[in-house]
Amino acid sequence: MRLDKFLGESTDLSRTDARKVLKSGEITVNGEMVNQGSHVIKEGDVVLWDDEPLALIGLRYIMLNKPAGYECSLKNSAYPSVMMLLDVDKRDRLRTVGRLDVDTTGLILITDDGQWTHRIISPRHQCDKVYVATLAEPLPDNAEAIFQAGILLNGEDKPTLPAVLERIDERTARLTIQEGKYHQVKRMFASLGNLVQALHRERIGSLVLDDSLEPGESRYLTPAEVQELAAGS
Template structure:
């Protein structure tokens, strides 16, 4: 279980950015691989394994594993837009709508109130927006893993993801005591496993 920090890419090597696998170099295990992907700006739960079968069971679309994320979007994610996303939406460049999602909205705010809490790179990208621009917080659960799917879904309803953190994959939940960039060994196959 790895708590992926902002700014590293889910890859073995990269010429521009640090990779998630850099955090595991001390293990000297070339068989380790990330389970799925999180884009460079997304943080949170990323599983790393040397068990190819388990990796396949968690990532293959046929298994429909639920993945839950906390999000902050720049924009007003209204009730109509939420329902639109939950029912499935056509993403740009795809002829097939997304599978149904589950979205819970937590609260709304304005950009001025949260600007200082954002990662410096994100803060720089959104600073030209009006301070009164609405911001919406929530949680989304999806059962597929298209490239940058949540970001593309939100863009389709005129919202821009400014923070995205995966908190669970099926019944494996991120240990909140695990600091960004840290990892711990877990045993999800054991009956009395803490995850």
């Protein structure tokens, strides 16, 4: 890899800024000052910027405990992006794995691995998403059967996939779905004439939200967690 590209991949330097840093003599490779962006970096080379080692970032897999009031979008809006909660380099490369509404809290995954994202969000791979919903009204007696049978939501031409509803109390329920339609959980409960007052996602596939993470906090996934999610377990 060319040195100028290596600098762009391993830092937040723009191409123009990388050239300036090179010309100023701030970059060394294996102890020797290098100011040519065309210099080829080989495996095992030690690249320093002002005596600080640089390394390629690679793919990242992050668990975030999303607080209310943040959007899972990079577009400018009335609400800040969840990306603003991350203190990482090259934040612009990252994307959320699916989305949570601005008022929905809990587990959101963030990565720069598009194939891994597809494995999780595609209904074909049947990855469970588990939510806890706080409702305005008590659930009807047959709610479990209605959700299991699938619900034809307004504006849709096919019913939802079978979903598992578990009552926690008369106005709180845990719902497991395998899709991610627009406002799906809220629309499913709305079909029963009920309003979701609070919604929290606690699990995606095998991955449960780390209870040590306060709202707004995040951590990297372990290699085992990454592999388990990719396998759809």
